[in-house]
Amino acid sequence: MDLSFFKKELDINVISGANLKDYTTFQLGGPCKALIECISARQMTVVATALHAMKIPFIVMGFGSNILASDTGVDTVIIRYSSTAPRITRNGNMVTVDAATQFDDLISWAVNENLDGLTAMSGIPGTVGGAIAGNAGAYGQQVTDRLTRLTLLGPDEKISDISKDEVHFSYRDSDIKHNGHIVLYATFELEPSDDDKALLLKEREEKLSVRLKKHGDWKTNPCAGSFFKNVLPSSNAGQRQAAGWFLDEAGAKKMFVGKAHPYTEHANIVTRDNGASAQDVYDLTLKMASAVKEKFGFELIREVRLLGTFNNAPASDPKGFW
Numbered sequence: 001m002d003l004s005f006f007k008k009e010l011d012i013n014v015i016s017g018a019n020l021k022d023y024t025t026f027q028l029g030g031p032c033k034a035l036i037e038c039i040s041a042r043q044m045t046v047v048a049t050a051l052h053a054m055k056i057p058f059i060v061m062g063f064g065s066n067i068l069a070s071d072t073g074v075d076t077v078i079i080r081y082s083s084t085a086p087r088i089t090r091n092g093n094m095v096t097v098d099a100a101t102q103f104d105d106l107i108s109w110a111v112n113e114n115l116d117g118l119t120a121m122s123g124i125p126g127t128v129g130g131a132i133a134g135n136a137g138a139y140g141q142q143v144t145d146r147l148t149r150l151t152l153l154g155p156d157e158k159i160s161d162i163s164k165d166e167v168h169f170s171y172r173d174s175d176i177k178h179n180g181h182i183v184l185y186a187t188f189e190l191e192p193s194d195d196d197k198a199l200l201l202k203e204r205e206e207k208l209s210v211r212l213k214k215h216g217d218w219k220t221n222p223c224a225g226s227f228f229k230n231v232l233p234s235s236n237a238g239q240r241q242a243a244g245w246f247l248d249e250a251g252a253k254k255m256f257v258g259k260a261h262p263y264t265e266h267a268n269i270v271t272r273d274n275g276a277s278a279q280d281v282y283d284l285t286l287k288m289a290s291a292v293k294e295k296f297g298f299e300l301i302r303e304v305r306l307l308g309t310f311n312n313a314p315a316s317d318p319k320g321f322w
């Protein structure tokens with residue numbers, strides 16, 4: 001498969017046989033067929049349309065901060081839709097952003113404009129597109145609270161500009177994660193803060209510092225954030241209960257498989273030492289989930305997305321993931 005024309009004609013990087021460990025925050029994972037780096041909605045649209053025309057299947061990822069890729073990799077083209085150059089426009093309180101923009105760059109920009117609504121989520125890694133697909137959130141806020149409109153590229157290559165209400169979002173999930181639509185742009189309605197900008201900046205700094213303590217820095221403690229979703233409340237009045245609490249009670253913090261283990265500060269963050277394989281991480285998470293099942297009688301649900309094939313998959317997990 002020759003994809004070199006993307007580079008020659010459009011200056012879009014194509015890396016044949018790229019290793020997924022270089023493109024995920026777990027820093028694990030084998031090769032893919034080719035990885036195409038799209039840094040804007042325009043590039044994303046051109047590449048997806050060309051691949052459709054050539055009948056080449058592909059998978060879209062953002063920054064790779066919610067993915068565990070298998071050691072054997074995947075025999076598929078991956079489009080990495082992620083950029084370090086924020087593309088943001090403001091019209092009053094309405095803010096439109098290219099989905100390749102890093103979510104935290106958007107939050108930092110908003111705080112500097114004295115616009116609130118996303119500040120509590122400061123420091124969540126990944127792109128705006130990835131945040132929307134997984135309905136990311138923290139400290140009582142979620143990305144879709146302020147979302148108003150979306151521009152999507154469908155698997156039929158149609159571009160649609162729709163209201164957020166046309167997409168079903170739920171806790172850390174959305175239709176988009178499963179139906180092959182790609183988020184190109186998102187519009188948020190933010191709120192001018194009544195207070196001095198210094199207060200918003202202070203809130204952001206506090207959140208960044210708590211986050212660093214609780215989650216560690218993925219560059220030195222490779223991970224993909226919380227591995228399991230928080231647990232549904234036992235009554236309608238209740239709030240979700242931290243999966244980390246159940247894991248802690250089930251003794252997960254002391255578990256090791258190969259070089260994979262939970263982070264010392266947070267039982268629901270799985271990290272790993274040098275030399276760990278993605279299979280070590282997967283096996284550890286099976287062990288953690290089964291300890292919770294044994295002690296509390298319910299199944300934890302994975303938040304991290306699996307890419308590729310893992311051994312020892314229980315019947316509830318398919319053999320090849322994604």
Ligand SMILES: Cc1cc2nc3c(=O)[nH]c(=O)nc-3n(C[C@H](O)[C@H](O)[C@H](O)COP(=O)(O)OP(=O)(O)OC[C@H]3O[C@@H](n4cnc5c(N)ncnc54)[C@H](O)[C@@H]3O)c2cc1C
Nearest residue numbers: 062063064065066126127129130131136137182183224225
């Ligand atoms: C240290 C650390 C802390 C974290 N803390 C939190 C937290 O507090 N709260 C939280 O919710 N998450 C957290 N996460 C998880 C992760 O950061 C989020 O899920 C993030 O939103 C994923 O974005 P991404 O661009 O990396 O997506 P990826 O991991 O690349 O992809 C995730 C999913 O999104 C889809 N996707 C990506 N871009 C698009 C697009 N443009 N259109 C359609 N689908 C797309 C992919 O196909 C995939 O299904 C944390 C992760 C780390 C490493």
